[in-house]
Each structure stands twice: as C-alpha cells, then as structure tokens.
Amino acid sequence: MSKPAAISTAEWQARCDLAALYRLIAYYRMTDLIDTHITLRVPGPEHHFLINRYGVAFEKMKASDLVLIDLDGNVVDGVYGHGRVNAAGFVIHSAIHQARDDMHCIVHTHTAAGMAVAAQRDGLLPLTQHALKFYGNLAYHTYEGIALSLDERVRLVNDLGTHKAMILRNHGLLAGGESVAHAFHEIYFLERACQAQIQAMSAGVALNYPSEEVCRHTAEQFSRDGIDGIIDLAWTAALSLIEEQRDDWCS
Template sequence: MVAPGDVQATPVRQRVSEAEWKLRVDLAACYRLMDMFGMTDMIYNHISARLADEPEHLLINAYGLHYSEITASNLHKINHDGEIVERGDTHYGINHAGFVIHGAIHASRRDVQCVIHTHTRAGIAVSAMEEGLLPLSLHAIRFTGNVGYHDCEGTVVDLSERERIVRDLGAKDLLVLRNHGLLTCGASIPETFNTMYMLEQACRVQVDVMAAGAQVRLASQDAQAATAHLFKPSVRRPYGVMEWEALTRLLDRQDPSYRS
C-alpha cells in the first residue's frame, strides 16, 4: 500500500502493464473531453475505470487537479475502499468522500467498467425538476426506460447511502441524482462518455425548451420505444466506440499531453 503523499521515483509508465497504460490513456482522454465539452466543476467530480485484469482495482483522478490537467501518469490506482495501491505522478491524493458513489457502483455492477459523475448547470437543473428527464429530443428519448432517480440525501459521505444508490440505479446506465447532478456508467470508457455527452445535451435542450415558455410537445410512446431499442448496444452497435477515434484525433490535434 502506498502512503498518502508519497510520489514514487519510478515513473508510472514503467510500473504498469501495457493494458493498464492503454486504459490510463483512454481515461485521461475522457477527462480532457469532459472539459472540452463544458462538463466540469472546477476540481470536483470523478471519472473512474475498472482494470479488466484487476477487477478489484480502479483508476481515478487526483483530488486537486483540474480535468484539463489529467494525464495517463497522474491517475491513481485504488481499491474499492478508496485506498491508493498505485500512486500517480502527483502529490495530490483522492477525494475519499466523493468516491462513495463510484465505489458503490463498481462493487455492485461487474458489467460496468466506467462511471462518470457530473455537476453541470443543465444536469442539476433537470435533477431539480419533478418531471425528471423529458422525451423532448432524440438525445433524451434514446434513454427511455434506462434512467434511474435517486433522492438527495445531502453531501454523499454516508456509506449507508451506497445501498440506496445501487438500488436506484439497478441495471440501468443512467442515474439522475436529485438536486445534485448526473451519473452514467457503461461497459467501456467510450460508451460511458457517449452516454454522458448525450444525456447532457438532452438536459440542455430541456432547460432551453422549458425556459422558452412555449407549449411542450413530447415524443410519442411508440417513438420513444423504437428509438430506445435502436440505441441498445446489441441492436446496431455500442454507441461511443466508433466516435472515440474521432474524439481522440481531435484531442491529439489540440493537446496530446493527456497521453503522457
């Protein structure tokens, strides 16, 4: 176990497997993309990813770095209790209180590799609406039947809340944390990012529509069911995987330092 604050002399790149390094690069890219598309909240929130060959271990950001500063090397490897087992190349530790949510989902959902949690303006706004996410756009109706809701219990620091978070998420890929924010999870980093990006767009559209004050027209039940079916990973393709190549090319043109 690595002691808090210790930065090891040997660089992370030389201490980890090729599989872990690839996951680190993808996770760092995800952090940078979240910042690029305006889904950050200063140094808060997390994106976590489970290692395929070490399912008891996760990668997560150091608490104190902005998403635009995340690199493959400064991510920490932790266990499901939030203890650092492989320190990244940074003196910052992790936000143990904020890990309550991520730890709960990774421990209970073995089908999930990645979890993203946000505090965006539009996401919090929709989380505070009694109606929740409305079928106002294709961004939203693709998630029909796949959204859970968790009532606000204040700052998520009580370990007992884990049980209720897991219960309210169930087998779904999206969770609206009432008066708090959004959460998505998925079988890979690219898929989870795609889900969060589309959920965020759905929330922004909903806030715009509600603010306009016009009479709202909801998509029909048939349209919702048909769209949600087509967006299931097993029907056409796992959305986010093909898109990931274009997104990482975009990152590489702008700032490839996330790979370091």
C-alpha cells in the same frame, strides 16, 4: 512518455484512455472546477480502479495524475505516490464498481443543465431524440447530502438497478459503460438531452411530446445490436478534437 516499468501494459492503456476522457469532458464544458469524477476499472482480478488526483484540472489531466485505489478506498498505486482522492467521489464510484461488472467506466458531472433537470420533479422529459435514448432506461437517486456516508452506497446501487445512466436528484448526472467510449457516449447524450430540455422549457410555449409508442420504439432503436460500432466511431472522432494533446495526456 514511455510506460513506467512498474506499471502493466493494461493499466497504462487504461490510464491513457481515462486521461483522454477527462480532457474531453473539459472540452465539452462538463466540468465543475476540481469537483466531479470519472473512474475506470483496471483489467485484472483485484477490482482496482483509477480516479483523478483531487485538485488537477480536467483540461490538464495526465495518465500519471490518476490514482489507483481499491474498493475500500485504499491507495494501491506505488508508482506516482499517494495523491489525494475526494471522499465523495470514492463513495459514489466504488459502490457502482463493486456492484456492476458491466460498468467499467463511470462519469459523474455537475453541469448547469444537468443540475437543473435534477432539480425538477419530473426529471428528464421525453422531448427530444436524445432524451428518448433514456426512455425507460434512466434511474433516479434521492439526494441525501454530500455523498460521504458509506451507507448511501447500498441505496445508490439499488436505485441504479440495471440502468447505465442516473439522475442524482438535486445534484447532477451519472452515466457509465463497459469502456471509456461507452461511458462518454452515455454522458454526452444525457447532457445534451438536459440542455435541450432546459432551453425548450425556457421558451414559455407549449411543449410537444411524442406518443408513447414512438418513445418506446426510439428507445429500442438506440439499444439494438450494432450501436457499438457507432459508439466507437464517435469516440475516435471526439479524440481527434484533442489529438495534438495526446503526448501530454499519455504521460
């Protein structure tokens, strides 16, 4: 499908990128029926962002299924109509988009492993290389019920601080970055770290923890300059897994 005349090139590219990310989240089995959300800020001064039309399966998400809203939750998309937007998704994502200019894309999931770690008092443990990516770089937010209150936005942003990943206690995972590639990389590593933790703990044997020095060293390795190239390579490789769907997601 060609770009509608009423939509800017920048917005259409954002729509295609976000639709692809929704499908990759489904490919990696990180969905929860029609719940959870991924959002992407559209370039421009308005601070508008795209979110899924509530009720569309992630596996079938298209550029035209995404709804453009402002930071107050108002639908500003005049091309595809007023699709329904989940209130809890708006509360969580709008808070971060408003507070963090470096978090253009935000992913929130309810996976079994993510929820399991979110229910554990000690949260993510430094058991694996994947987990050490987040050592000293992971936030936590206390569960307050379904995120429908605008008041919670302040506390959520305060808890996130300068981090790009957060465990929502008794709830799930949240991660983001300046692009869909970065956001995908963050949520993929966080999800895999949670999966490994739950499997390691289920074995019923003593766990081996790296030293504090090694934990800090590994976290620094992940944050060094040059990781961006790896992130972009990983995104391109992931897209190749659903390449045959490209004409459909960008429609």
